[in-house]
Amino acid sequence: MASFPLLTSVLLAPIAAAILLCFVSAKSVQSVRVICATAMSVGLLLTVYAFFSYDLSAGGMQFVEDVPWIKDLGVHYALGVDGISLPMLLLTELIGLAAVFSSWSIEKRPKEFYILLMILIAGVTGTFIARDLFIFLLCYEVVVIPIYIMVIIWGSTKRVSKEYAGMKLTIYLLMGSAFMLVGVVALYLQAFPPEMRTFDMQALAQAAAMGHFSEGFQIFAFFLLLLGFGSLLSMFPFHSWSPDGYAGAPTAVSMIHAGVLKKIGGYGLIRLGLLVLPLGAKFWGPLIAGLAMINVMYAAYIALAQHDLKYVIGYSSVSHMGYVLLGFAALNVVSISGAVANMVAHGVMSALFFAMIGYVYERTHMRSVKELRGLAHQMPRVATGFMLAGMASLGLPGLIGFMPEFTIFVGSFSVYPVFAVVAIAGIIFTALYTLRMLAKILFGPRDSRFDKFEDAKGVAMMPLIILGIALVGFGIFPQLLMGMVGSGTEQLLPLLDRIADAPAFLGGVR
Amino acid sequence: MNFAVINTEIFILALGLFAVVMDLILPRNESHKSIGAVLIFSLTAWLLYMFTMYTGPFDPTLGFMSPDRYFTKTLYIVDNYALFFKQLFIVAVIFTMLFASDYVQSVLRYKGEFYAILMLALLGMCVLASANDFLTLFIGLELMTISFYILVGARMSSKDSSEAAVKYLIVGSVSTAVMLYGISLVYGSVGSIQFFEVCRNPHLFYPTGIVGITLIMVGFFFKLSIIPFHMWAPDVYQGAPTPVTALLAMGSKAAGIAAFMRALYVAFPMLGMYWLPILSFLAAICMVFGNIMAIKQRDVKRMLAYSSIAQAGYMMVGIIAADVAGMKAVMFYAMLYVFANVGAFAVLSVVEAKKGSTSHDAMSGLSQSAPVLAAVMTISLLSMAGIPPTAGFAGKLYLFTAVVDQGYLWLAFVGFVMSMISVYYYLLVAKAMYLGKGDGDKWVISGAMRAAVVLSVVATILFGVWPEKLAELTNLAASTFLQ
Numbered sequence: 001m002a003s004f005p006l007l008t009s010v011l012l013a014p015i016a017a018a019i020l021l022c023f024v025s026a027k028s029v030q031s032v033r034v035i036c037a038t039a040m041s042v043g044l045l046l047t048v049y050a051f052f053s054y055d056l057s058a059g060g061m062q063f064v065e066d067v068p069w070i071k072d073l074g075v076h077y078a079l080g081v082d083g084i085s086l087p088m089l090l091l092t093e094l095i096g097l098a099a100v101f102s103s104w105s106i107e108k109r110p111k112e113f114y115i116l117l118m119i120l121i122a123g124v125t126g127t128f129i130a131r132d133l134f135i136f137l138l139c140y141e142v143v144v145i146p147i148y149i150m151v152i153i154w155g156s157t158k159r160v161s162k163e164y165a166g167m168k169l170t171i172y173l174l175m176g177s178a179f180m181l182v183g184v185v186a187l188y189l190q191a192f193p194p195e196m197r198t199f200d201m202q203a204l205a206q207a208a209a210m211g212h213f214s215e216g217f218q219i220f221a222f223f224l225l226l227l228g229f230g231s232l233l234s235m236f237p238f239h240s241w242s243p244d245g246y247a248g249a250p251t252a253v254s255m256i257h258a259g260v261l262k263k264i265g266g267y268g269l270i271r272l273g274l275l276v277l278p279l280g281a282k283f284w285g286p287l288i289a290g291l292a293m294i295n296v297m298y299a300a301y302i303a304l305a306q307h308d309l310k311y312v313i314g315y316s317s318v319s320h321m322g323y324v325l326l327g328f329a330a331l332n333v334v335s336i337s338g339a340v341a342n343m344v345a346h347g348v349m350s351a352l353f354f355a356m357i358g359y360v361y362e363r364t365h366m367r368s369v370k371e372l373r374g375l376a377h378q379m380p381r382v383a384t385g386f387m388l389a390g391m392a393s394l395g396l397p398g399l400i401g402f403m404p405e406f407t408i409f410v411g412s413f414s415v416y417p418v419f420a421v422v423a424i425a426g427i428i429f430t431a432l433y434t435l436r437m438l439a440k441i442l443f444g445p446r447d448s449r450f451d452k453f454e455d456a457k458g459v460a461m462m463p464l465i466i467l468g469i470a471l472v473g474f475g476i477f478p479q480l481l482m483g484m485v486g487s488g489t490e491q492l493l494p495l496l497d498r499i500a501d502a503p504a505f506l507g508g509v510r
Numbered sequence: 511m512n513f514a515v516i517n518t519e520i521f522i523l524a525l526g527l528f529a530v531v532m533d534l535i536l537p538r539n540e541s542h543k544s545i546g547a548v549l550i551f552s553l554t555a556w557l558l559y560m561f562t563m564y565t566g567p568f569d570p571t572l573g574f575m576s577p578d579r580y581f582t583k584t585l586y587i588v589d590n591y592a593l594f595f596k597q598l599f600i601v602a603v604i605f606t607m608l609f610a611s612d613y614v615q616s617v618l619r620y621k622g623e624f625y626a627i628l629m630l631a632l633l634g635m636c637v638l639a640s641a642n643d644f645l646t647l648f649i650g651l652e653l654m655t656i657s658f659y660i661l662v663g664a665r666m667s668s669k670d671s672s673e674a675a676v677k678y679l680i681v682g683s684v685s686t687a688v689m690l691y692g693i694s695l696v697y698g699s700v701g702s703i704q705f706f707e708v709c710r711n712p713h714l715f716y717p718t719g720i721v722g723i724t725l726i727m728v729g730f731f732f733k734l735s736i737i738p739f740h741m742w743a744p745d746v747y748q749g750a751p752t753p754v755t756a757l758l759a760m761g762s763k764a765a766g767i768a769a770f771m772r773a774l775y776v777a778f779p780m781l782g783m784y785w786l787p788i789l790s791f792l793a794a795i796c797m798v799f800g801n802i803m804a805i806k807q808r809d810v811k812r813m814l815a816y817s818s819i820a821q822a823g824y825m826m827v828g829i830i831a832a833d834v835a836g837m838k839a840v841m842f843y844a845m846l847y848v849f850a851n852v853g854a855f856a857v858l859s860v861v862e863a864k865k866g867s868t869s870h871d872a873m874s875g876l877s878q879s880a881p882v883l884a885a886v887m888t889i890s891l892l893s894m895a896g897i898p899p900t901a902g903f904a905g906k907l908y909l910f911t912a913v914v915d916q917g918y919l920w921l922a923f924v925g926f927v928m929s930m931i932s933v934y935y936y937l938l939v940a941k942a943m944y945l946g947k948g949d950g951d952k953w954v955i956s957g958a959m960r961a962a963v964v965l966s967v968v969a970t971i972l973f974g975v976w977p978e979k980l981a982e983l984t985n986l987a988a989s990t991f992l993q
Contacts (some may be wrong), residue, residue: 023890068903069976069978070976070977070978070981071978071982072978072981072982072985073907073908073911073981081647112877112881134907137898138898138903138975139898139904140897141897141898141903142897142899144897145888145892145897145937148937148940149888149940152941152944152945153944153945163941163945167934167937171930171931171933171934171936175927175930175931177930178926178927178929178930179926179927180924181910181926182910182914182919182922182926184913185907185910185914185922186914186919186922189911189913189914189915194915257793463811477689
């Protein structure tokens with residue numbers, strides 16, 4: 001098995017499915033769905049295999065592949081996973097498969113929908129397994145356009161039109177990536193003299209260690225990357241695309257976008273921002289922490305006032321990303337482990353939320369807190385899904401959400417006590433809006449309007465099962481997740497020690 | 511007189527004459543597609559043959575003036591750089607003929623002439639790529655431009671086409687006059703029109719020389735539709751028959767760039783201090799305003815005209831870098847721009863033939879009546895915007911890494927931000943195609959059209975994901991040029 005290109009197979013599974021679909025008749029809808037489900041299952045199985053056979057004691061990049069790709073730019077088709085990217089990859093595959101199942105009942109042009117979905121999943125997968133910056137960028141930007149087309153065709157128009165939502169989403173992310181590209185180009189040119197240039201992220205990190213990037217340059221370049229990745233991670237004040245975009249998008253896109261795509265922002269900040277530009281990360285740390293606090297409080301506060309379920313979850317995801325940013329900004333091993341784990345946790349729960357909302361909306365065409373009530377009577381399984389996701393969201397011990405948030409607070413308290421305390425207080429708001437929403441839509445007297453709607457069963461149960469297993473499994477055995485993440489973040493230790501005394505924004509406000 | 515060197519030009523001229531003769535021989539009521547087919551096959555064969563003409567990396571033992579690359583002294587040079595651009599023009603013309611064959615047959619009154627004049631335009635472009643003195647350059651430019659005046663007006667029954675032709679003729683003549691005046695001033699100050707001698711002469715720094723260079727550059731700016739000399743482009747693009755518009759955007763522009771780069775780097779390298787700031791300012795203006803003006807357009811051809819202004823700005827960025835990496839980037843970008851344009855204009859020519867217009871309304875519902883064409887259009891437009899995995903991304907990366915390396919970080923800022931803004935109006939077209947309701951019937955697409963669009967899209971994606979081979983070729987062309 002040593003030479004089996006496992007990661008390439010994971011990446012190619014959805015691409016192969018997309019190509020295959022081009023040749024399947026648009027009328028044989030069932031084959032279209034089955035092909036996609038098969039491809040994603042293969043991807044998931046391979047990833048699970050990788051997850052459990054990853055050698056924790058050795059750490060570092062494993063399952064590596066390396067093929068020279070574009071010689072004059074120094075691009076390699078280099079794949080590999082470590083303790084930080086492997087959980088993200090697992091998350092992608094989990095949500096990808098769940099998204100395929102939640103789109104099972106799409107009737108409008110299903111073939112095109114699934115082709116775009118497969119391209120989208122392939123793009124996201126590629127970003128997490130790429131060791132080469134060029135491949136990373138390639139995959140990162142590939143995802144934007146399928147999302148636009150999916151939103152405008154299969155999206156829904158409620159508070160904002162789906163055309164508006166799609167365009168807002170696209171332009172925000174592309175503008176962010178424009179700044180990021182400038183930063184990456186500058187980085188690439190600064191790292192090595194002309195003949196030795198490379199996009200290999202490890203080599204770039206070494207260049208940083210050898211002092212090829214001056215402090216001023218790192219601060220400048222990191223700021224550009226922060227604009228790009230920050231807007232992807234819905235960092236305040238670049239967050240407003242996120243609720244509008246999710247509200248307009250079809251279920252599968254909301255799931256993938258909130259579940260994994262957003263996490264590329266956090267992943268990129270760690271993989272590129274911290275590893276390649278450590279002094280820049282250190283300098284902007286306090287600013288990020290401040291914005292993170294605003295994210296947590298402000299978004300949670302807005303979520304309180306929302307009626308549309310998708311907006312509640314949209315703002316809640318902005319709020320949760322605040323914790324991720326806080327964990328990143330504290331720049332120690334514990335807090336960064338928490339940030340990575342929290343990305344996984346939030347991915348699973350938000351995908352489950354969107355899958356359940358999608359199910360309810362598809363049946364009832366309602367998703368307002370004001371209209372839905374007492375669904376637990378008619379749809380006990382869906383209600384279970386809502387409860388699982390909701391409880392994980394407010395950090396109930398025993399579910400996936402607890403350990404990561406706890407870790408972030410432990411890690412960040414020593415660095416930014418004030419911000420950490422405020423952010424912890426944000427949990428109160430989270431509990432408030434989550435419980436209020438769940439209580440209104442799930443419980444209360446039986447409403448006969450909903451009697452005619454069936455509970456989830458068969459294929460519609462699959463997202464709940466897949467995501468539920470992850471939600472509970474990682475909750476009961478947090479070591480599975482935290483051990484993996486820890487093996488990745490441990491390697492940051494020497495780096496973090498090195499920058500411990502570096503200057504920071506406003507002298508490192510606490 | 512080394513006729514072996516100019517075999518490509520002789521071959522193209524022969525093809526043009528062949529088209530004229532065939533037009534006479536063929537009965538009036540017989541399809542003229544066969545002429546196109548013969549031309550396509552011969553040009554494809556020649557294109558492949560041209561790969562054998564590339565010379566390897568510079569060999570110092572041969573010396574700088576290795577005679578086998580020149581036709582009559584140093585007036586006319588066929589180096590790797592010229593070869594690459596000639597191949598680019600031939601690719602552009604082959605694709606144009608591929609997707610134009612139906613259009614020519616159904617819309618144009620004089621079909622044989624279309625092919626003959628197309629060949630002459632191609633000949634003009636080839637001369638431009640090889641021109642190594644100002645008079646040769648002028649001859650090439652005129653041959654190309656005059657052929658285009660005729661081609662633009664080829665849709666005899668359409669008022670728009672005639673208007674476009676007249677407009678192009680007037681603006682083109684003015685720019686020609688300006689450039690000729692500039693050439694005469696340069697000749698007046700240095701006493702020569704050969705690039706090699708102009709560059710060595712210190713009299714170039716006198717005011718007459720500077721004015722001459724400025725006027726020559728203005729002439730080029732007209733041809734490349736650089737703001738503020740762009741006014742002709744939207745009307746001409748919209749009025750011209752779609753295949754001709756395509757060729758104007760990809761061939762004529764690339765030819766202008768080829769000659770412009772040679773003139774700047776060979777004849778005026780000493781004056782870099784003078785033209786670099788001008789070029790960087792105009793490039794930024796083009797990228798900003800070309801894209802902003804394109805946003806408001808509701809006709810896709812007109813939108814592409816403004817977008818081509820922005821694209822000229824991107825390519826200027828590579829010229830500003832003024833080193834091997836920059837030239838390589840320009841050539842790479844010019845080549846991928848050909849493929850993107852072929853995809854977009856081929857689809858537009860189908861839409862124009864079916865619906866009689868190329869507005870957003872005419873595009874609506876294309877994803878239902880012709881899903882392949884809608885996909886091709888989307889991918890081609892995204893390549894112009896520079897979104898991976900299309901070649902546009904790799905091209906922009908080459909361009910902007912080259913220019914940032916020379917210290918122009920602000921240009922990369924402008925370029926990347928504006929190219930992301932450009933996605934907005936490209937996506938409006940995608941929106942029209944994917945959202946609008948079609949009229950329900952499936953369109954029949956001819957084999958040649960299908961071949962053209964599929965080949966162009968395959969090339970666009972291939973060079974986006976794996977640009978290795980094209981990059982090697984452009985690198986060879988660029989590195990042997992600047993010896």
